[in-house]
Amino acid sequence: MNNFDLTDTWKELLPVNVEVAGGPVSAGLDSLTPSELLSVGSADPSRVSELECGRMYAKQALRKLGIHDVELPVGRNRAPVWPGGTIGSISHVQRRSGSYCFAAVGRTTEISCLGIDMEYEHGLHPSVWASILTESELTQICSLPVVDRETEVLSRWSMKEAIAKAALQLFEPTEIETERCHGGDSFAAICRLISGDRQTERRWLGRITRVNGLILTAVALPSGQSVT
DSSP: OOHHHHHHHHHHHSOTTOEEEEEETTSOOOOOOHHHHHHHOSOOHHHHHHHHHHHHHHHHHHHHTTOOSOOOOBOTTSSBOOOTTEEEEEEEEOOTTOOEEEEEEEETTTEEEEEEEEEESSOOOGGGHHHHSOHHHHHHHHTSOHHHHHHHHHHHHHHHHHHHHHHTSOOOGGGEEEEEOSSTTEEEEEEEEEETTEEEEEEEEEEEEEETTEEEEEEEEETTOOOO
């Protein structure tokens, strides 16, 4: 798989003022800085390698914005702490057939929320579907031909992951209900959070596509717009 093909696909999914960088996880890595490594805490070598790869590509994307020589420590929410005035998102996908990492970044004057996610089209056992899908989503999945169900479940999972990254908030998967928009590559989602006897809802929009066995999902909200 050509990583330039993936870069072009990400650029098509995201606003023009969002920069993207990425490629194979096996590419030459830049070591974490002492400050970045300290922010990781206790982590096994595979996790450190994942962080090194993500930050390498994130810094490449930031350089496209003209931002150089920055550190990206891990924050309290486990997401990167982006330089002031910027926002970003990183996604990894790993499998023997190919492992990839991509980062997307933008300026907060132009983008207020940003989340990207990558998944392989297959690999999620039916025994876990009910734990990540709402009843409505399960009904929609079961109405599809059997051959299409697994890929659609992973697509819904990818939508939820991208939204959680854009919201900078942890969700239970079933707190997010997704639905494809008619035609095209757009989708909508409702996030339902229950606190005591109060329920709040927020509506998100995003875009999703499939390429060479991968699912790519993006959620980006321009500055000046709010989540409904």
